[in-house]
Amino acid sequence: MIVHVFVNSTENAPRINMQTSNERSFPQLDSLDLKLIAIAKRFPGENFSAWAAHLDVSSHTVARHYERLHRHGVLRIIGRTLPSFGGRMSWLIRMQNPSPYLRTVAADFSSLDFTRWVRLSTDRRELICGLVASERGLDQLLTAAHKKLPDSTISAHHLMKVWGQPGAVPYTSAQLDKMDKDILAQLEVDGRVSNASLSRRLGADPTTISRRRKRLEDTNVLYYEADIDTRVYGDGNDANLWITMRPGKIDELGAYLKLRPEVSFVAATSGASQMVVHVALHAEGPHSPAKTVATEEGKTPETGGVGEDKVFSSMNLMEFVDGLTGWGIDHVEVVPMGTTMKRHQR
Numbered sequence: 408m409i410v411h412v413f414v415n416s417t418e419n420a421p422r423i424n425m426q427t428s429n430e431r432s433f434p435q436l437d438s439l440d441l442k443l444i445a446i447a448k449r450f451p452g453e454n455f456s457a458w459a460a461h462l463d464v465s466s467h468t469v470a471r472h473y474e475r476l477h478r479h480g481v482l483r484i485i486g487r488t489l490p491s492f493g494g495r496m497s498w499l500i501r502m503q504n505p506s507p508y509l510r511t512v513a514a515d516f517s518s519l520d521f522t523r524w525v526r527l528s529t530d531r532r533e534l535i536c537g538l539v540a541s542e543r544g545l546d547q548l549l550t551a552a553h554k555k556l557p558d559s560t561i562s563a564h565h566l567m568k569v570w571g572q573p574g575a576v577p578y579t580s581a582q583l584d585k586m587d588k589d590i591l592a593q594l595e596v597d598g599r600v601s602n603a604s605l606s607r608r609l610g611a612d613p614t615t616i617s618r619r620r621k622r623l624e625d626t627n628v629l630y631y632e633a634d635i636d637t638r639v640y641g642d643g644n645d646a647n648l649w650i651t652m653r654p655g656k657i658d659e660l661g662a663y664l665k666l667r668p669e670v671s672f673v674a675a676t677s678g679a680s681q682m683v684v685h686v687a688l689h690a691e692g693p694h695s696p697a698k699t700v701a702t703e704e705g706k707t708p709e710t711g712g713v714g715e716d717k718v719f720s721s722m723n724l725m726e727f728v729d730g731l732t733g734w735g736i737d738h739v740e741v742v743p744m745g746t747t748m749k750r751h752q753r
Contacts, residue, residue: 486594570665572630644688
């Protein structure tokens with residue numbers, strides 16, 4: 408298995424005055440904040456009382472910490488459907504160029520309605536953009552990218568399968584009407600919004616909202632995820648892994664990686680690589696008071712619990728990649744990620 412790690416110096420790159428989510432104020436996190444983030448990531452659909460039971464604190468304490476983290480944009484629970492739900496096309500765009508104006512292109516991409524994620528690599532030589540769009544929308548973005556920086560290397564990767572919550576469906580036999588779609592749109596912004604609040608926003612009876620929301624959940628159309636500011640993990644352990652592997656174990660590996668606490672996103676892709684994985688491993692950083700571990704030794708991702716001092720993985724990226732031996736992987740490209748221009752937005 409060949410591993411390539413791309414980290415280049417940006418010491419002489421011109422600075423552009425543009426505030427992003429990575430440059431806004433970030434609160435100091437205590438140990439309970441970190442434990443709550445870990446619990447929210449593992450059990451995003453549970454309520455405050457269930458989280459409190461995992462952490463052995465009161466639900467009031469959990470609510471207070473969550474509201475603070477939510478207010479600062481550190482943690483929020485969002486409602487999701489699979490990117491391919493309803494026949495939608497989802498893509499990841501990689502745009503590579505050493506020009507400092509790549510950041511300006513990233514800002515332009517962030518303003519488009521159909522982009523969901525826009526990030527720059529640590530060395531600011533690669534832009535990664537996730538989008539759900541028609542072929543026309545994809546053409547629009549690629550044409551704009553070529554015009555702005557014509558000497559760029561650009562590749563578009565169709566997400567052929569995204570491993571979301573186990574059981575999540577790409578389609579449903581029941582027709583979704585405007586009310587269902589409005590509920591999904593609201594939950595994509597705030598997955599913890601109450602049914603009473605939804606009823607006020609949408610002008611519908613609370614009972615109707617509750618029934619429809621439950622149906623979306625029960626049919627696995629709707630599931631929940633924790634949207635976490637990557638600065639939580641500190642510096643240097645947040646990366647995209649582009650994996651080239653032989654056929655035979657792609658689906659099995661994707662399902663396994665989805666259960667790993669270090670993995671926040673995994674998808675099978677078109678193009679030279681067969682899979683892309685986003686890995687966020689905790690490191691000592693200015694916003695993290697302590698280094699803790701995600702699962703107890705000897706426990707699998709399916710059965711492992713979060714102990715009192717066990718929150719994040721203590722391994723580094725190379726240890727994580729080394730652990731992929733035996734899956735038929737030929738090559739792993741490791742791209743450390745930096746500034747987040749846009750995350751999980753409609």
